[in-house]
Amino acid sequence: MNIFNPKKEESNKIKVPEEMKDRIPDGLFLACPYCGKEIYNKELGPYRVCPNCNYGFRLQAHERLALFATDFTEFDESLTISETDFPGYAEKLARAKQQTQMQESVLTGVGRIDGQQTALGIMDSYFMMGSLGTQTGEKITRLFEEATARRLPVVLFTASGGARMQEGIRSLMQMAKVSAAVAAHQEAALPYFVVLTDPTTGGVTASFAMQGDLILAEPHALVGFAGARVIESTIHEKLPKDFQRVETLLANGFVDQIVPRQDLVARLGLLLALHQEEAR
Ligand SMILES: [Zn+2]
Numbered sequence: 001m002n003i004f005n006p007k008k009e010e011s012n013k014i015k016v017p018e019e020m021k022d023r024i025p026d027g028l029f030l031a032c033p034y035c036g037k038e039i040y041n042k043e044l045g046p047y048r049v050c051p052n053c054n055y056g057f058r059l060q061a062h063e064r065l066a067l068f069a070t071d072f073t074e075f076d077e078s079l080t081i082s083e084t085d086f087p088g089y090a091e092k093l094a095r096a097k098q099q100t101q102m103q104e105s106v107l108t109g110v111g112r113i114d115g116q117q118t119a120l121g122i123m124d125s126y127f128m129m130g131s132l133g134t135q136t137g138e139k140i141t142r143l144f145e146e147a148t149a150r151r152l153p154v155v156l157f158t159a160s161g162g163a164r165m166q167e168g169i170r171s172l173m174q175m176a177k178v179s180a181a182v183a184a185h186q187e188a189a190l191p192y193f194v195v196l197t198d199p200t201t202g203g204v205t206a207s208f209a210m211q212g213d214l215i216l217a218e219p220h221a222l223v224g225f226a227g228a229r230v231i232e233s234t235i236h237e238k239l240p241k242d243f244q245r246v247e248t249l250l251a252n253g254f255v256d257q258i259v260p261r262q263d264l265v266a267r268l269g270l271l272l273a274l275h276q277e278e279a280r
Pocket residue numbers: 032033034035036037050051052053054055
């Protein structure tokens with residue numbers, strides 16, 4: 001089903017017993033990572049959503065682009081980091097590029113959502129866990145700068161494991177750099193819509209994922225800063241179920257609305273239309 005990276009759903013696959021392997025193809029059934037229900041792959045439909053709980057299975061940036069936008073023109077397609085002296089980093093990066101057909105963990109450009117023109121960024125958790133590398137930050141910064149110059153709104157789909165440890169302090173710098181570009185965009189009275197997708201964590205949550213004028217989220221997406229296990233071992237307490245799920249964030253005021261993936265095009269289209277500048 002997944003044309004970009006057939007290996008990516010390996011961890012969700014239901015194990016087929018040896019004696020049945022000749023009759024049941026591998027990957028035909030998946031387990032929902034949220035509710036655990038076993039699902040026939042085709043039941044996920046084009047939006048790759050669990051029919052039981054509405055959890056949206058993780059998508060690669062190009063898959064999401066195909067579902068959500070039209071008339072897309074990409075920015076900075078070939079931007080990539082050149083210094084990779086951290087041990088093993090160059091190999092990991094090469095593998096990520098090959099698997100995702102991207103040069104960095106975010107896709108940026110301009111396009112239309114439900115007919116409305118917008119600057120658009122889509123992070124890809126299959127590219128080194130969507131980690132925030134120097135060039136990821138640079139691409140998102142340029143996206144906001146370009147949007148400010150062209151007086152366009154920004155829609156950003158976040159998905160990230162956080163800062164890219166292989167790039168050390170240069171990775172952490174991106175949080176401040178992108179935040180400054182977001183602020184300049186906001187000062188120009190232009191809207192910024194975030195869509196939190198599973199998972200959005202670490203430095204991305206600690207910066208631009210939480211700076212949107214409106215923050216939408218896909219059902220049951222995991223959103224947090226530190227991992228639940230790290231918190232549990234620090235405070236020596238068991239965390240409640242759904243501690244870092246968007247439903248909890250919504251109840252505590254960190255998210256404005258949870259929107260099923262199937263409804264996102266129409267919802268974003270409506271928000272973009274409502275916030276359109278009169279001259280455009
Ligand atoms: Zn489910």
